[in-house]
Amino acid sequence: MPTLNEVARHAGVTPATVSNVLRNRGRVGASTRQRVLDAVDALGYRPHLAARALAEGRAPTLALMVSSIANPFYPEFALAVERAARTSGHFVIICNTNEDPLNGRAYLDQIAGTLSEGVLVTNANLDFADLHTTESRGTPVVLCMWERPNEPPGLPCVAVDFRLAGELAGAHLLELGHRRIGAIVGSKASGIHAARYEGFVDALRAAGVRKGPIKHAADTIHGGYTAARALLEANPKLTAIYATNDLPALGAMHAAADLGLNVPSDLSVIGITDIQLARDSRPALTTIAVPTVEVAELAVSLLRELIETAPRCEGGRANGPPMRTASSPRLVVRASTAAPRKARPE
Amino acid sequence: MPTLNEVARHAGVTPATVSNVLRNRGRVGASTRQRVLDAVDALGYRPHLAARALAEGRAPTLALMVSSIANPFYPEFALAVERAARTSGHFVIICNTNEDPLNGRAYLDQIAGTLSEGVLVTNANLDFADLHTTESRGTPVVLCMWERPNEPPGLPCVAVDFRLAGELAGAHLLELGHRRIGAIVGSKASGIHAARYEGFVDALRAAGVRKGPIKHAADTIHGGYTAARALLEANPKLTAIYATNDLPALGAMHAAADLGLNVPSDLSVIGITDIQLARDSRPALTTIAVPTVEVAELAVSLLRELIETAPRCEGGRANGPPMRTASSPRLVVRASTAAPRKARPE
Incomplete structure (x- = not known):
């Protein structure tokens, strides 16, 4: 696989310029930019995500911890999470805990901070102590579907009433x-x-x-x-x-x-x-x-914010961990409800 | 985060020994082994997966490309893939192509060979040319549910009749x-x-x-x-x-x-x-x-074999790409079929 340096040589620019073009950073003139893109095409260069992430002290994925992806709720949610994550260039690793906190802990130990830059938790029956440990090691955690907006959980979360x-x-x-x-x-x-x-x-x-x-x-x-x-x-x-x-x-x-x-x-x-x-x-x-899709988007966006700021601000949370509240639930009337045959006033 | 070297110093062994213990390789005596594990515990050491994979020229995940994880078939399949992948220490990245070959190509370009060591493809409406390109770059591809065992597809696959x-x-x-x-x-x-x-x-x-x-x-x-x-x-x-x-x-x-x-x-x-x-x-x-679960297991196991041998044997496939055939489909009688009210012999 060609390297960044080879692309730079091929285009007659510095490696830093290639990097800037590929990441839309810095100021690069249009013709230089085109030369770099042509070289990328010609050589079939692809950025090495894992190497890049390591060099930057970052990880290329977000982990989505679910109790079982086979539960019909999660796939819809996972799809929305993946779409949102892709907008920041993250990939999504699915971690099925199978309702077992030990599975959850094993996943957290293995991926948090190394393969995954942040962790999204749905109702995966995880031990809060494990999540706090993960957080304290510098990997942000967001609870995706907190059920009580008035009683924040001590971890960053997206709440639904x-x-x-x-x-x-x-x-x-x-x-x-x-x-x-x-x-x-x-x-x-x-x-x-x-x-x-x-x-x-x-x-x-x-x-x-x-x-x-x-x-x-x-x-x-x-x-x-x-x-x-x-x-x-x-x-x-x-x-x-x-x-x-x-x-x-x-x-x-x-x-x-x-x-x-x-x-x-x-x-x-x-x-x-x-x-x-x-x-x-x-x-x-x-x-x-x-609002499943909205919750997914809020959760990914909150996690990205935390990734940008953590762990420096860890100690400085004056108001406790951040919480985002999703739109209110709403009634959807379909065919399974109707007036009783005879209403029986009490 | 503590490094391998720190664990080695703490346990009074060489870094190579720590590595051997953590990966169940080489010969390490029981007491040394225990000393290493104690040091790992004491320091809270976790192997850095991305770094390890890079150092070995490997990638820590398998990619599972599906048309949409929200289709009720895929979650069951994904769960089985994840279980099988975990036995070889791989994590699973879910790649939804949304039935769009361009999405599929974008995913392949970004992860194959860097973040993902191999690619599993279900009916994701991918362009075969893109899959061949991925393969030719040294990242094995397995089609998970090939429908015609008698007509192999020109790519490694698991076939169901x-x-x-x-x-x-x-x-x-x-x-x-x-x-x-x-x-x-x-x-x-x-x-x-x-x-x-x-x-x-x-x-x-x-x-x-x-x-x-x-x-x-x-x-x-x-x-x-x-x-x-x-x-x-x-x-x-x-x-x-x-x-x-x-x-x-x-x-x-x-x-x-x-x-x-x-x-x-x-x-x-x-x-x-x-x-x-x-x-x-x-x-x-x-x-x-x-046999959904069996297909998932066969696919992961075939992909692992290809990862072990590729790309050296790429040119040497005397009999075409390997194919594994899953058990035959079988009838499951439930309540939606019965004899017609009046059988009408023709």
């Missing part, structure tokens, strides 16, 4: 006339979906409606299916189910079908996120859409 | 008694799914059954939906639809529902691949399963 998402879901069902609403929470009681449930309860409370039955479940179609069957069998008068994520909501629709219930005329179902499957399901799922 | 997949799908519908079967092909007539359709026609021919109507469509749920509506409206006597991929098969099920047809009693539907959605759909989709 998921309590509001839950509130919007509750308000939609209430407005349709539902009063007996079951809830499926896709995490443990104290887990990451707690804010989504609190917002839903806020909406009920504001309307003076009693909480219905609740099931905690795995955040999957199957988890939602099992939870919904249990809810519906124990509470046959439920007219609606609120699930804290789209996957369990889809499972709830399957459970309704297996119990001979029509969605939405016998049972309304609503989720949160608006993944592709929500649009493709039958009936299409009413959901509270989260 | 997709003609057989089509044949199995046809045979299953014929065995159930279907004689009026529409086909949805998820590519252009000469496109990548052609072998899948040929196999289906083979099965019909062997049974002496006439070909039914065919539609070429986009390889998506929506593409399948539109094609199935057109097929069913123009050919109301169809009792089954064969789709060359799961996504259009799922779309065909939606179209049947919208036309008031019950799947499977009014219409049987079968696909190819066995993506997660096929298992999660209602009714669950009968399909011809392709």
